[in-house]
Every structure is written in structure tokens, then in C-alpha cells.
Amino acid sequence: MDMTGEERITAPRDTVWAALNNPDILRQCIPGCESLEWVSPTELTAKVKLKIGPVSASFSGDVTLSNINAPESYTISGEGKGGIAGFAKGGADVVLKEDGNETILHYEAKAQVGGKIAQLGSRLVDSSAKKLAQQFFSDFTAAINGQASA
Numbered sequence: 001m002d003m004t005g006e007e008r009i010t011a012p013r014d015t016v017w018a019a020l021n022n023p024d025i026l027r028q029c030i031p032g033c034e035s036l037e038w039v040s041p042t043e044l045t046a047k048v049k050l051k052i053g054p055v056s057a058s059f060s061g062d063v064t065l066s067n068i069n070a071p072e073s074y075t076i077s078g079e080g081k082g083g084i085a086g087f088a089k090g091g092a093d094v095v096l097k098e099d100g101n102e103t104i105l106h107y108e109a110k111a112q113v114g115g116k117i118a119q120l121g122s123r124l125v126d127s128s129a130k131k132l133a134q135q136f137f138s139d140f141t142a143a144i145n146g147q148a149s150a
Contacts, residue, residue, distance in 0.1 A: 001090075001126055003109045007137045011144045013096045016103040017071035019144050020094070029139040031132050034058075042066065048080065052128045053120045057085030072096055086115020105137075 009016050019025045023044065027036045034047040044063040050056070061080030068074045077091030090111030097104045113125055 001111045001113070001122065001129060003107075003111075003129060003133060005107055005133065005137075007105045007141065008099070009103045009105055009141050009144055010101070011103060012101060013098045013103045014071050015144060016096055016105060019140065020096075025140070025143050029136050029143055031135050031139075036063075042068070046078070046080070050132070052117055053124050055085050055116050055120060057082035057117070059088060061088075067093075082115070082117070084116065086113060086117040088113045088117070109133075 011019075023036045023038060027033045030036065030046075030048060032049045032051075034049055036044055036046045038044055042065045045061070046063055047058065047060050049058045059080035059082040061078050063076060063078040066075045066077065073093070073095040075091060075093050077089075079087065079089035081087050088111060090109060092107050092109035095106045097106065111129065117125060
């Protein structure tokens with residue numbers, strides 16, 4: 001599964017970069033995120049509970065940041081195991097471009113799923129992934145805007 005997209009965020013690039021590296025903000029914005037903690041300057045552990053079609057699963061996994069070019073870009077990759085429901089792994093290249101007092105966040109993501117989730121069919125998995133991405137960016141933008149006005 002491949003996804004690309006762009007989001008315009010009404011905040012300076014430094015603010016967006018800081019939020020992308022703040023586990024408290026990310027925990028609020030990642031759909032179903034139960035925990036997200038730094039284990040090193042470039043690694044996090046996460047627990048996420050999701051429902052995709054008829055399958056509910058709790059995923060535990062690791063997230064790694066690489067190709068870090070602060071405050072402009074990085075690559076985020078991860079792998080999560082959901083027991084009998086299966087696994088998910090993938091990554092995304094994230095680029096932040098300044099546009100006046102706003103930031104354009106561009107991402108290119110690739111993901112693979114296996115197990116029961118993969119048996120649901122690519123159309124359902126793809127549409128669920130797109131909805132989760134839209135929810136993340138909506139919540140992320142709201143969190144940044146709330147933080148900026150606070």
C-alpha cells in the first residue's frame with residue numbers, strides 16, 4: 001500500500017517540527033494510540049489499538065527516525081505486531097516546507113500488512129489507512145493550533 005499527501009498547517013515550520021517530535025502531541029493525534037515513549041533519541045515504542053473492518057487488534061511496535069534533517073525532513077519507519085490479527089510495517093518520508101507563516105507537510109508512505117488484516121482485502125485496508133491518516137492530520141493540526149494559541 002502506498003500513500004502520498006500534503007497538509008497545510010497554520011504554524012511556522014519550527015513549531016510543526018517540534019510537534020512531530022513530541023510524543024505527548026503524537027499520542028493525542030495517532031488514532032487508537034495507547035502509549036508512545038522515547039527509548040533513545042531516534043527510537044520510540046508504541047501501543048496502538050485499531051479496528052479495521054471486523055478485525056480489532058492491539059499492536060505493539062517500534063518506531064525509528066532516520067535521515068533526520070531538522071527542521072526540514074526525516075524518515076519514520078516502524079513495525080507492529082498484533083498477535084493473531086497480524087502485523088503492519090512501513091515507513092514514510094516527511095518533508096516540511098515553509099510557506100510564509102504556514103508549513104506544508106508532504107509525506108510519501110509505504111506499508112505492508114499480514115495475517116487476518118491482509119485477508120480483509122486491499123480496498124478495505126487502503127480506505128481504512130486513508131481515514132486514519134486524515135484523522136491524524138486533522139487532530140495534529142488542531143493540536144498545533146491549540147498549542148500556538150495557548
